[in-house]
Amino acid sequence: MAVASQVAAMLAGGSVIRKLFTEGEEMRKLHGRDRVYDFTLGNPDVEPPPEFAAALHAILEESIPNKHGYMASAGLMETREFVAESVTASRGVPVTPDLVTMTVGAGSALSLAFAVTVNPGDRVIANAPAFVSYANYLSVHRGVLDLVPGREDFSLDLAGIESRLGPDVAAILVNSPNNPSGAIYSAESLQALAAILERASVRTGRRIYLISDEPYREIVYDELGVPSPFSFYDHSILCYSWSKSLSIPGERIGYSAIHPRAEDAGLLARGMTAMTQNMGYTNAPALMQRAVARLGTVSVPVEAYRRRRDLLAAGLRESGYDFILPRGAFYLFPKAPGGDDVAFCTALKDERILAVPGTGFGMPGWFRLSYCVGENSIRDSLPGFSRARARFPADA
Ligand SMILES: Cc1ncc(COP(=O)(O)O)c(C=O)c1O
The missing domain is CATH 3.90.1150.10 (Aspartate Aminotransferase, domain 1)
Incomplete structure (x- = not known):
């Protein structure tokens, strides 16, 4: 074959x-x-x-040195500074630009997160129902997705998750707001999940990371704020994209951010940045990096x-x-x-x-x-x- x-x-x-x-x-x-x-x-x-097209026009008209050129693998410093500030403000976690990597959508942020946490044969736990592509992203890194069915109302089955945490578990993947259920996990359940992960990491002797996939953070109907899983557990990696919040999935722009108190935070960040090269994309699109930094909190x-x-x-x-x-x-x-x-x-x-x-x-x-x-x-x-x-x- x-x-x-x-x-x-x-x-x-x-x-x-x-x-x-x-x-x-x-x-x-x-x-x-x-x-x-x-x-x-x-x-x-x-x-x-409309601010999106306006930002693009402005960038194209301005004289910016090396506007369309290669840049540091992690991305443009001005954009990483913007991301670090906005994550710090919205999640209450003091993220610095060196912990941010600009990515090709949330998909590649997730793939990088798996690359730096998963060894071949490791499991990653996720609450079912879960986004169809997780298992595919993970298989590239020879990891296995282990789905724990959520409760009747699609909330996290904390006892079910706890019972599945063993030494071969590299991470838990949490997606809120959730595709496909539309569920948003409560602050209380995320707090309890953090305590479970902390206990299990001690019990198994292996640090279990939390990967928070948040591309729908702005698409919410009745809430004043969505509790971010990233805010509740130190050993977290945040994956985000503007695919949904700006309706630009074809433009492929997102980021990953490491929690500053995560075990091996600096190593994880350096590993993610290095892996952008190994996975075959050297930089996230330059024009989009400049645009999102200018748009701030604008969303559809x-x-x-x-x-x-x-x-x-x-x-x-x-x-x-x-x-x-x-x-x-x-x-x-x-x-x-x-x-x-x-x-x-x-x-x-x-x-x-x-x-x-x-x-x-x-x-x-x-x-x-x-x-x-x-x-x-x-x-x-x-x-x-x-x-x-x-x-x-x-x-x-
Ligand atoms: C839950 C979830 N995570 C990640 C992605 C991938 O997002 P992106 O298109 O920004 O790579 C999607 C896309 O639909 C999604 O629904």
Whole structure:
């Protein structure tokens, strides 16, 4: 076999979302773009705030030495200073620029975090349901994702997590607001998690790190502030991107920040910066680094997402779907009527509705709907949701 075994195994496993994307393209060709209701992709369609284009124009017009050139691997100092200040202010953790690495979105920040914490064969624990790509990012570093099912309301099952912490656990990965459940973890549960990690690190003789994945921090509906897991445990690595907060996922800009009191903080930061080179990207995009530093706290208004969430939730509730209203991110994660998520997503396809089975998120029996689609599309899809629901009357 010419293809490397790791890649061959990954391809053989197949990606549910990739398959759905191909099927969606075929359906769009057959029925027309407007008649296929694609709820699969978390690809924000709300326009970036106008300040984003203004910042880009200003940067392009200004005379800046080496504007488009290589820079230090960790990124531009002015941007790292901005990130350090904003993390210090928003998380109450005194991060300094030397602990910040600018990255190619949150995905590469996560991959760097795994690179510096995971040895081959190590486990990383995450609360299920969890983002589909975690296991893939981790497999590159020969680590294994170990999913602990969350509680009925999608909160952290602290006892379940504690029971899984052994000497082969490198880290716990926490994503709040959560993709796909929309859950936001409470300060109390994060405090309790920190105590558990502290105890387990002593018991196993190995420091367990916490990796906090926060790309949806600004996409929240009813909260005054989202407790950041990074604020509660010293041995933490924060991974962030502007993909969702500025609606610019294709521009690939994010960062990682190490908690200043983390064990081996300096080594972790130097390792992450060095690994940007080893993983094949030398710098995060220069133009984007300059832009985000100028934009400060600007982010997309969440009103459009809130209207879609409420419209979709009202329609689904009326048809008898069972779900918890998401408090953040832009996904709804209902129970699959009949209990078989793959069968139910197939039934939705008959209505030209595309959804992702929960199996991909480690939660069979549920399915994910991304409401990165216009209100008209949501409205037009509701009769199809209702008909599909009616085909599974057993749990009506
Ligand atoms: C929970 C979560 N983490 C990380 C990512 C990756 O983000 P990025 O596109 O910035 O790499 C995503 C993307 O959808 C996500 O949903």
